[in-house]
Amino acid sequence: MRRLFLRFYLFILLVLLAVGWSVERLWEQSQSPELPGWVELLGQSLAYQLAAPEQSAEQVAAQLNLGLQPLPPQSIAWSDAEYQALERGQLVPLFSDNQVYFYQMLQDQLLQFGPVQVEVPAHNTYLFTLLFFLLLGIALAGFLWPVARDIETLQRQLRQFGQGMQLPDQPLPERSLLAPIAGSVQQMARQILRLMSLQREMTHAVSHELRTPLARLKFALELQALPDSEKRAMQQDLAELDQLVDEMLDYARLEAQTVRLSFEDVNLVELLENLLEKLAPLPGAPILLQRPARLHWTCDGHYLERALQNLLLNAKRYARSQVLLSVQQQGSWLSFVVEDDGPGIPAEQRDAILQPFVRVDQSRSRDKGGFGLGLAIVSRIVGWHQGRLRIDDSLLGGARFSLELPLLQTGAKNNNAA
Template identity: 55%
Template sequence: MTDKKPFAAMPRLFLHFYLFISLVLVGIGWTVERLWQQVHAEQVPAWVLVLAGQISQQLKHQQLAANSHDLVLPVTALPEGSILWSDAELQQLQQGAVIPLFTKDQAFFYAMQQQQLWQLGPLDLTEDSQVPGYWFSLLFLGLLAVAVWLWLWPVARDLQRLKQQLQQGQSPVEAFPVRSFIAPIAHSFQQMRQQIERLLGLQREMTQAVSHELRTPLARLSFALELSSLPETDKELMLKDVKELELLVDEMLDYARLESAQPALDWQQVDLTELLHNLCEKLSPLPGAAIETRLPPVALWWCDAHYLERAVQNLVVNAKRYAKSRVLLSLQLTATDCLLQVDDDGPGIPPAQRAEILKPFVRLDPSRQKGFGGFGLGLAIVCRVLEWHQADLEVQTNSWGGARFVLRFHRSGKPGAL
């Protein structure tokens, strides 16, 4: 039965984030609004109090008429009882104090003069009231940003950890506590990984079993042909077919072994110039075009010499097989990478088919037909070796019109020149 619990991770994550954002918006909005109300209801600007004190002092030392122009603010005489004052405010007025009152955008000052209530103002407060609103908006946005960051940071951290666990081939489930939102997702990845490994294992076992089982009948068939009384021409053709089947079995076993898992590479400092010279000497007796080289005197690089030689050997053998008269093996070290190129003057590879030839058991027609030999596994093995070395393979067309295979090794990571 399928475990549906991991698949509830995304709805759970969405619901938690939705509720979190809703509560944060309500909470922060209510808090900022309360602060706004308190600031505007209870706090009187300091300069307004200073101005009220100055007006009070001026009125104490001078007896001014209501239409006097000695005051900065306009003065209006109000009828008695036009404003309902509290007992404390009325006592302050009788003692000669000036009381400021506010509307949304204006301030008024009230004082008792000659047993009459004076209103001084209005005084415009529009410009002064804009600054608090601006800062309260910034406060709201800042608190919202901090709250969202506090929620997203653990999720982003766990996602990064999940990525690292998957890249390193480790079990992602063990890296997360049960309370983590990423734990169900990691569990799903773990299940998918186990299923893929199980399918790959079955495929490898089947390939190896079939390959091994083919060896015995092929050996019997080859022995029977040797002892048969068939015409020599027919016998030779049949033995050639049997030999080709044996080579195919060997190639399939090699590819299955390389596909099974990344081996423990023997990283060491290798002189690529010496390695390539030795390889050319080993492959020179093979039929096909002669191998030309363009190599620096010394080229030191960190790599696994055995597997790197295997990859270059596959490329050179292919080039000798399809070349008309020239095969060139060149090497160049730059400030950022190492370029190893194999060129031939054969029919070349069309751009539309360059990605296909890197797949197992793929051969091009008519230029890469069976008459040229091979089983379509050589380039797949090259790709696997380059993947272990964190390198790239590019298929191009050279100036001769033939194929050019470029192996690009980067200085970042484990591989690199000294």
């Protein structure tokens, strides 16, 4: 930032000096008088009469109604050309404050004739002010345009990194003012990728390592002569641990950025009916479906079904008596709305529950179940589809999840989720 400040400060200083000097020179040139033709004729007449020996300078001045005043020869700072003209006896005019004076050297004495009033057209100063700010604006635009372009490039790279966790292929050039910032961003991105890689490796390792002791516990439990109630409780604990391992593995695989989506035209009516038929035997509130007669959309049917299944299971888990799934199309967006009549979700926790291992019910009671990974997976799938996931209050009294998908190009198939 110090480098950016110094370069911008020096640029502004140099631009102000250059533009100010240029406009001042133009102003001075515009102020150079263009004397009327009669002034030149008056000077010629004055010179002609002064050259006549029968008339004195006082008589000539009186005839032409001009003032006459003798001055010391060195009272005026003459240029070399003007001084040489005076020495040759020529008449020299000088312009000052809309007045013209005529000078002649006579017997080592400087005679001043005049003044003669001259009307000079006034110049519009606002034009030069406008010119100054116009040049200053052009210079600033030339300086700030590369900075704005680099900021836009950096913003695009950060957006791409946030969507796909990939480092930018073309970093900013070293001459860019934002090159140090871009370098810091790349360093941060590498650190994030490294930490995410370590997290995935740890999740995979822990999940796989849990498989073996769980299998031994299941085998040992079958061999033990225990009361049925105790054995069922222990088997339920083992099943819960097994489910946790499965969800951890699924989430780690989805976070690995290696999933390839297959976007194609999907019959959503058939997909929703098959999904509800699969979820009907599971415990929880029944699901009511509201859908159009026909509905096709470009998406990855497998992962969309997975996202809707997680939302519906979550709703069945917390609903008291009913769950409502409705589908509607609004322009270029398709909206899946899952509502329930459960306790709802507090507004301050709606963003947090989309993170992994975060649950509204921190007690993890056995009747509710869940490990806080279902909604995180839904959020991930929605992001791959460039969609939106919103959480609101439902008219049924519980929570309302809106999964919104944009219209994608049919040709976008087999795209990498990253």
